Amino acid sequence: MQIEIKIIESQIRIEIETIEEYFKLIEDSISSVYKSHSQSLNKKLEILEEEDAQRYYETHIDEVFKLREIMPSYHRYSIFLLIYNFFEHNLNMLCVICEKQIKNDISLKDLSGKGIHKSKLYLTKIMKYTEAFRDIKWNTFLFYNELRNIIVHN
Template sequence: MIDFDNLSAHCDFLVRGLLGERERFEAYVRDRTEGLNQDERDIFFDIHSYDYWRISDIFPELQAASAFLMTYAVFEKNLNDICCYSNCQKDLDLSLKDFRGQGIERAKLYLSKVCGLSSVFEGVEWQEVLEISNLRNAISHASGDLELDKSQHKKAFNYANNNNKIKVVRCSHNVGTAHVELTLDFVKKLCRKSQNIFGETMFRNLQNFT
């Protein structure tokens, strides 16, 4: 079963795997360059610089982005499951499918209007969820490349720029653009926040409803 505990543990698994791969590569470099003169070492490093760049920068970013998208998907599924659960428990006339929209906004509308759980969505946690939703769209649809003249991209940039677990790179060759690089530490923190929303805030209000 994929839940926030397993997603968080998966982040730890990925960190260990990436660290191990980097250590193996560095050991390989030390072994192959032993006894070489400086010119030979420089040539070797030039040949293998791309491999090191992928292992140290690209692969961690890809793993973090993938883990983030999966965590967001589980968050959205949990919201939809709560909508279905509420519908079955109270035998409501309206189901989630009767509402326009999609994703977390549609689930919020259903839980607020039909289930009376509007207070859940008034706290700071939900405001951050909305900011993370903008970030998710930027990662999913633009691979983290932001055009700052677009409203959603600007919001994603502002959120990322104020989060020390996310790296923001301004593109010097293209003014008005930036790139966000997630970290597995950020995803782990997101798992904890999501668990808190569903483990305490959401279900405490849901018990009052049912």
Template sequence: MRLSAPWHWYKLDSIHTLQLLTFFVKRTEQQIDASTEHFKNNKKEDFIVFSEEEKIGQSVTHYEGLDDMGWDLDKLFTSHFPNLQRKSAFLTLYAFLEHELDKLANKLKDEISHPARLEDIAGNGIHRSFSYMQLIVGLKIDKSDNRWNKIYQINKLRNMIIHSDGQLSADETARKSEEKFMAILKSHITVRDGELVLELTFLPYVIQQFDALFQFIDGAIQLKFSTKRSKKKKLSKKKRGSTKATNK
């Protein structure tokens, strides 16, 4: 059995990486919970006197060198920082997706011995890899499929985070388009003060969609190479039969 063959890609490679990413997401959420709890349990409150004579003072909450005279500490440590951590983890997940689809496209190129390279296809990122598998390899993967559409939504979200730090556009027309798009992912994302906030369910949702896409592509690979695999199995059986006859 040739383990490097593309028809073994999902079961022997990608599925295990997805398991590692699931663990990575779990640890990320544990770190977020631990950081939030540490803030809640260790913030201090003092009373600062500005004028003894006029009896003017103020109660100030501080934590790790920051205070609520300059920052909204509760918002900072229970919303802003967790969102930053989830954004960072999301970009890591997305980078894996791009790498995995590029790797698969090149694996398929080697299998069919086609002269066209991935770099020869117009576009970039996941769109280029997907197009290569469609146009050059001939996989039957329709871009109108819902599994691809969900990945496309994730791609749009990634671009918003990369190019505008997850802030909704100031342009009214663009903002309406973004809000319409956000409504599709409302179970996993909210908008607060014009900023996208990734909720607890978002990262597991992303991995779930990656897995669905990979299974979709794997099905097309199995279909594409089913005849080739059948021929190889028959040849392998003939060789084994020939070896047994010789040994007798």
């Protein structure tokens, strides 16, 4: 079990680093496109007469807003969901590793519930591991679970 957990730990670290790189790459890309678009818009506005500039601005301001507000929000929601799913998946993997080790008749699939609640149920009832779930960090994950559900179901 220790070897399997060490391998999974290593994979988790690599995955987290990759997610961080991806997040930064996309954030930088959106920011760069926003700056470029804003500069182009401002240059165009400088050479137009006031009335034409106003019309031009009104037809292009939505694109600026999209690049500055909407796209970064979509990206951050996506990253949040990716990280949450990654956490949930690895919590389930921990349960599967435990299943193999103890060879109990009850598996994760046999329990009621969903997501992290089901994993917690398995780890606390079957594995008798309660320590991590008394920590304030678990309450943070419960908050993230609620936030995830709001994002996904709205």
